[in-house]
């Protein structure tokens with residue numbers, strides 16, 4: 001990419017042009033080439049002001065539908081929205097955000113909403129998370145007020161991806177199977193609030209009570225945030241505005257308690273750590289030569305001795 005093209009792209013992104021945002025996101029999705037690195041460096045100073053919200057939960061609970069309702073609520077306030085929907089591209093998926101034509105039509109022509117589906121399937125969790133950070137930087141630079149990140153909902157994945165967000169909403173439905181699954185996966189630690197979606201279906205009250213009980217047993221330091229549990233209906237939109245104002249309450253609470261700063265630092269630390277790991281892996285790979293591996297294969301050297309040698313060579 002030529003320097004003037006890069007400059008033009010950066011200008012396009014920071015002035016919120018849809019086509020520039022789309023090109024910028026595609027550029028960073030390619031990950032790691034010279035142009036994408038330069039671009040990321042140029043836009044980075046324009047970020048840091050968006051509210052980044054993780055929306056997580058099992059397949060089919062209605063995460064995409066809920067994001068759509070939250071996006072509408074944000075737009076009503078006159079603010080803008082970016083959506084990153086991590087598509088697991090697995091056969092069990094009930095369809096991605098982009099798949100729902102009816103929902104899409106309603107916001108497709110809205111300049112204040114930008115939606116990007118991110119394939120998650122074949123990548124390692126580290127590289128996926130790294131990529132999400134980069135995509136968020138683009139969205140932030142474009143001036144979006146809210147960025148919603150929809151994640152796959154398999155526990156461990158979400159706890160790493162949750163580091164990107166300031167607030168994580170756990171979405172569930174009134175069925176016990178999902179609740180038991182969530183408890184195993186450490187969801188409780190990372191959830192800042194619970195949305196019991198499909199409140200038009202049976203068992204909602206019971207599910208609300210169940211989740212409230214779970215979180216009332218949560219031992220955190222006094223004065224800490226009490227995880228709210230709310231009923232939502234992502235078809236009618238009931239409860240979405242309430243959820244959005246609870247997201248605001250959470251921000252206020254975090255700012256008052258110092259948690260906001262702590263999370264922001266932890267998020268940046270995680271990004272830096274992932275980047276360093278990537279660089280170190282590359283460095284390690286280039287150190288490990290086939291010749292030396294031959295020695296190992298013939299048992300003329302052992303792995304411990306080998307590692308020592310390689311590390312010593314690096315220090316010289």
Ligand SMILES: Nc1nc2c(ncn2[C@@H]2O[C@H](COP(=O)(O)OP(=O)(O)OP(=O)(O)O)[C@@H](O)[C@H]2O)c(=O)[nH]1
Pocket residue numbers: 058059060061062063064065066093094095096097197198199200201232233234235236
């Ligand atoms: N009855 C009812 N159906 C809902 C509600 N919210 C979502 N649905 C339906 O549930 C199905 C799945 O919704 P999605 O929003 O695609 O769910 P998701 O969690 O994003 O799904 P994946 O991305 O595949 O994990 C769709 O058919 C929605 O129309 C709700 O509040 N009530």
Ligand SMILES: [Mg+2]
Pocket residue numbers: 063064065085095096097150
């Ligand atoms: Mg979805």
